[in-house]
Amino acid sequence: MANELDELTGQVNGEGRDVNVIYKQIRVEVGTDSKIFEVALWTVGPIIGLFLLLTSFLPRSEAIIFIVLGILPGVIFIFMKVNALAYLRKLEQRIQADASQIDNYLEQRVMILQNVVGLIEKSIDLDKDVMKTVAAYRGGQSPASDLQRNETSGQLDGVFSRINVAFESYPDLKAQAVLADAMRQNSYLQKEITAARTLYNDTLSIWNQDIFAWPTKQIVAAKAGYTTRIPFTASTETKVTARGKFF
Template identity: 75%
Template sequence: MANDLDETTGPINHEGRDINVINKQIPVQIGTGSLIFEIALWTVGTIPGIISLATGARPQLHSIGFIVAGVLPGLIFLFMKINALAYLRKLQQKIQADASQIDNYLEQRVVILNNVVGLVAKAIDLDKDVMKSVAAYRSGQGGSSDAQRNAAAQQIDGIFSRIGIACESYPDLKAQAVIADAMRQNSYLQKEITAARTLYNDTVSIWNQDVFAWPAKQIVAARAGFTTRIPFTASAETKAAARGTFF
């Protein structure tokens, strides 16, 4: 039997497809089937014992034994629900901790970027045209073809050489070293933010699956009013900037 999706012979989407995260939280719900299931756990085993005890069809100890044995499934499921609630609350706390970690890295990055802005403002008078050129190339105005990219890369290398020469002309100006260090820190923090967001999304994915894990977790989640959570999504501006970046 052939595969339903065959990447070698099937129709191909040459234009590509932009994937977006749906900004919607789905409430966890249960139907009457779950209620019947819970009632059955308590009654299916106990009803025969109760009838036997009431009619005297079996010895009294046997009937009581049937009743006790019939209650066990309900008690076991009750403990399962208690454990499920504790697990989901613990997972909630982990989601909060993961989100807080992202905020910590973002705050550090904002501090560093504010410092860089102040340092660049002091050095920008060295050659305003240089900084304008760098900004232009970084915003993608250098072109999109391979040849244009190579030409832009060479010109940017030349621009940075001019910045270095200009800074060397001012021995007291140490901003260039501080800026370089700040940019290294910024790059490191950006990687940490990416990793933290991945961890956050992984935890959210676990939550979104577990709240629908029937019976115990889904029943508990529904009665607690839990919903699915939305994973981290890049803004429209970030996506547009990513498409425009060529190096």
């Protein structure tokens, strides 16, 4: 059988394609087949044992033992569901820990941003948008959700981008050791944020797959009302900038 996707002779899109993350949470649901499966775990064995008892196919004592043992699959599945719920809750805490790490790096960038702006203000005039953004963070703005966290990170990227342009345009600024060190710290933190985002998205990928792992985890996730989670994405501004010409 030939390959369905042939990178040598298959149809290609010469213009390429822009891929976007769909901002939608999918709720975990189970159908009638899953309910039948759970009922079958408890009933199939006892029914067969009862049939053997009524038809005297097996001695009475053996048939009764068969009936008792017939409920074991249901009992075992209960323990499996308990373990699955514990696993998903543990994974959820891991997601929170990964998100918190991103918040820590974002907070450090905000502190650096405040210091940098304070130094640059004395040398040049920054545009009003930069000052408004800094003022917002000075007022205690902090991310409270994945969406806000993503927006905050994007805004910080934009602010530091404009500050970096000013930094490169004014040679006198580079002579300030404190400012140069702050910009190096920002570059380092941006790399850490990228790594933290990757780790967060990897954990989310595990979550989004495991909650649909049938039967145990999917049934547990559906009863708990779990949904898929949305990974971090690049902002429209970042995507447009990435397509630009730099040289």
